[in-house]
Amino acid sequence: MFPLRPRSAPGSLAMAGPCALLLLLDGAVVSRSGLGATFLTSGAVVSGLAAGTLYAYRAGREWPAAALAATAATVSLLMTSLVERTVLQRTPGWAELLGLLVLLCLTCRYGRRLPLVLTAVGLFVAVVRMQGRAPALTDLPVLDRIDGLFTLLPIGFALLGGYLRAEDGRRRAATERVRQSERLDLARDLHDHVAHYVTAMVVQAQAGEHTVERDPGMARELFANIERTGQDGLVAMSRMVRLLRDTGDAGAAPVAPAMTTVEALVHRFSSPGQHAWLNVADGVDSSTWSPQLAKSVERLVQEGLTNIRKHARTATTVHVLLATEGDRLVVRVRDDAARSQRGRMRFGPSGFGLVGLTERVAELGGELTSGPMPEGGWELAASIPMR
Structure with missing residues (x-):
């Protein structure tokens, strides 16, 4: 069964603000050079790919979403290799880091099994490799007491995605139980309505067959009852069809006491x-x-x-x-x-x-x-x- 899909795009909008702020922070510390511009571009690209991945999952396109996430991991790995060969950068690229972590969380929550494994491994490696272009943790307040930060972060976001995936599964199972209960209830109603009206029509038709010659007046009355019963049955069926087709309560038929x-x-x-x-x-x-x-x-x-x-x-x-x-x-x-x-x-x-x-x-x-x-x-x- 496919995972639940995001139903709107508030996540992308919510992520845009922090990513913009982190890009400004990155721009304040990188050098004014071609390498610095490439560094900022990498962060913007990864953040944009994260938003695109969310939209792809929203549209139910798991493989395109996995391709976007894999592209983001590739861009980050290439940027890390460029920085390591050129200069010791004083920031890992905070916007890029956030984008990768969000992608990892999205992948673990919504991805299918095969693309999930392939993409999650690439994203995990990309985050771990970013430690090579980060300043020494001893230079950062609070973080200087955390060992293996760039390993703990992707593990934490992957676990968060797994937890949200499990919650989606529980919510999906609860929804299915409700739907199954409604289907059973409608099946019982359908049986009751059809059996009641059709049985009445059949019984009266059988009685009319035996009385049509002996008592034409009673036979006419029986056939009139058959017509009335059939009309009542059609009304009941129409009411049930409306209940099945209507998604809201506004058009629901009034219920008799x-x-x-x-x-x-x-x-x-x-x-x-x-x-x-x-x-x-x-x-x-x-x-x-x-x-x-x-x-x-x-x-x-x-x-x-x-x-x-x-x-x-x-x-x-x-x-x-x-x-x-x-x-x-x-x-x-x-x-x-x-x-x-x-x-x-x-x-x-x-x-x-x-x-x-x-x-x-x-x-x-x-x-x-x-x-x-x-x-x-x-x-x-x-x-x-x-x-």
């Missing part, structure tokens, strides 16, 4: 010969629910009703119950179909519905159960903490 959504689900479920009832206990207040709890309740009711349409065709009465037990919300979806009459519909079970519900409820610290009731019928039940 959870109890309103539950009431609409139960109302749409009722059909000739199969009635659904919603019973809400006095202690239930949906306005106090967290968004996660509200969404889980909606999905529980939706999945329970969808499974009844799939597997409990003979059910005549469906009850959706919402109540509280202490600090927990209890949601039950029950039907009165006999166990021996279940599963006659020709629907291939995907298994994803209950799996998604189990994950949702478990994330909130709740429990989900599904099975036959002693008095007959089937129940999907969940107990979820409200806090």
